[in-house]
Amino acid sequence: MASRDHDWFVGEMGLAFESDGFTRIGGRLFGHLLLADRPLSLDELADALGASKASVSTDARRLLDKGVVERSGRPGDRRDYWKIAPDFFASLMQHRVERWRRLDALVGELKRRAPVSSPAVRARLRYMEDVYAYIAGRVDEALESWQARRAVKPRRPRAAAKTRKRGRAA
Amino acid sequence: MASRDHDWFVGEMGLAFESDGFTRIGGRLFGHLLLADRPLSLDELADALGASKASVSTDARRLLDKGVVERSGRPGDRRDYWKIAPDFFASLMQHRVERWRRLDALVGELKRRAPVSSPAVRARLRYMEDVYAYIAGRVDEALESWQARRAVKPRRPRAAAKTRKRGRAA
DNA sequence: CTGTACGTTCAGTGCATACTGAACGCAGTA
DNA sequence: TACTGCGTTCAGTATGCACTGAACGTACAG
DSSP: OOHHHHHHHHHHHHHHHTTSSSSHHHHHHHHHHHHHHHEEEEEHHHEEEEEEOOHHHHHHHHHHTTSEEEEETTTEEEEEEEEEOOTTHHHHHHHHHHHHHHHHHHHHHHHSSSSSOOHHHHHHHHHHHHHHHHHHHHHHHHHHHHHHHHHHHOOOOOOOOOOOOOOOOO | OHHHHHHHHHHHHHHHHHHHTTTTHHHHHHHHHHHHOOOOOOOHHHHHHOOOOHHHHHHHHHHTTTTTTEEEEEETTOOOOOOOOOTTTHHHHHHHHHHHHHHHHHHHHHHHHHOOOOOHHHHHHHHHHHHHHHHHHHHHHHHHHHHHEEEEEEEOOOOOOOOOSSSOOO
């Protein structure tokens, strides 16, 4: 590990994620976990990425909220161990659709507030709502059929993973 | 125009786009054009958005590259007139898939550079390539079927719109 | 030629935020 | 009790980049 190619990959992932609304460290964290053959602790990650524990802790929890990484523990060990979520791509995808939904919601809210007079604009807003509804539906279908397709470990329906405050440092 | 609701919508669009890798002015530009019932000139846009011509010019061309807005001219008028692209949603979508393609390309490049030893990691990278190929294909299908579905103006196949330098200020 | 009306480019500035080090809280151990 | 190891939080820093005003290049009018 820590080969030249490994570092290159992690660095590129950092840049790719950074230009995508994540932080650079978050992206490198993702890249490093993607190439790790076992779950890693916070200290291991901070050390490997050359970043502070504070940054890794924050970014890891951010990725956890998005369903990109997972946290696990070991009996007799108080440390957290992080790994890539098995369905991280689907999570990223759903997160993306969620962003579009926000645009759609803005249009809906505008129409509720003030009816649009211009027919051209009305048609445009209508188009936006229609295409969103259609594409979002198709994307969901695609994700579902993918899940069914690979049909490896029977994955549970993912109980809405909100940020659950830990006992510590409340 | 310039109503309270209009400004609210434009402002929200600015924030939504900003948190999505665009600039705030780019988002407001998009929002304003979305509600405009005719193409607008650079000066009109700069004035309406309360931004400098420089920013609007730059952001408008950026959105042009992404296929979100279009530029048009009028005979006997040297000004550019900007409007929302009819298929802006599809353009945004394709731009998004393109971002994922970059991640996929990184994985491919890594495998080319240095074969991965760990079976678990190999399976993970394989998963990433598979799901990308599958989902990207399905998204393309969805976009095509949408285009066919609405079937309004017969749109030409969109000759790859690279940034074409204008004659001016070369 | 000069003057005007465009859009683009460029250097400088300010702001937002990623990142850090250190303080902190908690849980376990002795 | 005190001590160690863990993750989180918080205040401060600095780094990137969005944004601006002004200079610039071009095209047309006279």
